[in-house]
Amino acid sequence: MKKKYLGLVMAGIMAASLTACGGSQPAEETTVAETTETTEAASEEQATQIANPWRDCTEEEAAAAVPNCFSAPEGVTNVHWSIMENDPAEYALSPLVQLQFDYNGTTITAREQGTTGEEYTDISGMYYDWTVVDDATLANWADGNMPAKISAYAGENEMAHKCEWFDIETGYSYCVSATAKDLDGLDIQAIAEQMYDYSKKEAAKMPD
Structure with a gap:
């Protein structure tokens, strides 16, 4: 019974670990996308600030x-x-x-x-x-x-x-x-x- 209980605990820990690892990837992609959008917005704003002489x-x-x-x-x-x-x-x-x-x-x-x-x-x-x-x-x-x-x-x-x-x-x-x-x-x-x-x-x- 104890062995079965330990097995269930280890399986739960591994599942939680895999879930954490799997969830980290979208967060990184979101950060890159947000950085790209911010850079593009800054470039567009700078372009609009150059007045036509x-x-x-x-x-x-x-x-x-x-x-x-x-x-x-x-x-x-x-x-x-x-x-x-x-x-x-x-x-x-x-x-x-x-x-x-x-x-x-x-x-x-x-x-x-x-x-x-x-x-x-x-x-x-x-x-x-x-x-x-x-x-x-x-x-x-x-x-x-x-x-x-x-x-x-x-x-x-x-x-x-x-x-x-x-x-x-x-x-x-x-x-x-x-x-x-x-x-x-x-x-x-x-x-x-x-x-x-x-x-x-x-x-x-x-x-x-």
């Missing part, structure tokens, strides 16, 4: 922020103005103004910003191994004597064109650019020339 603005706000501002050519569509008021770039001396519009089915991006130095600074935000880089002279700007640089890239799946120049009188850099699968026939220099607006020139704002 760009904000939408009116054409009037853009013209007030930079001198000799450009205008969209006649007949274009989807005109959109925006501004980055606190550009962290080391070369930035003013807000960065941006104009985007659709020209014959291609989105054009134009930018203007006060920059350091005495020549144009690349404010395009484009990073291509340019296939062709040529010097040019823009009509309209600086009475038709504005030196400019025209860059073009042709890849297997994408093309890019860029026209950039520097207004030595104001210290502001300009850039007009486009990217698309096919830019054959697009004259980025001609678009830049069409964007000149004498009414926004500083001299035009002075009283007679």
Whole structure:
């Protein structure tokens, strides 16, 4: 009888031990899952805290922020103005103004910003191994004597064109650019020339 009693006790102890061991695994899995969820939530919260430096603005706000501002050519569509008021770039001396519009089915991006130095600074935000880089002279700007640089890239799946120049009188850099699968026939220099607006020139704002 005693042996039978001891056997029952030992069986009970082993069953309890197995139950304890079996119950520990889900607790560990729950802890790992909770840690993962907490990490993901923290990452999402951090991402939402990174503010977009760009904000939408009116054409009037853009013209007030930079001198000799450009205008969209006649007949274009989807005109959109925006501004980055606190550009962290080391070369930035003013807000960065941006104009985007659709020209014959291609989105054009134009930018203007006060920059350091005495020549144009690349404010395009484009990073291509340019296939062709040529010097040019823009009509309209600086009475038709504005030196400019025209860059073009042709890849297997994408093309890019860029026209950039520097207004030595104001210290502001300009850039007009486009990217698309096919830019054959697009004259980025001609678009830049069409964007000149004498009414926004500083001299035009002075009283007679």
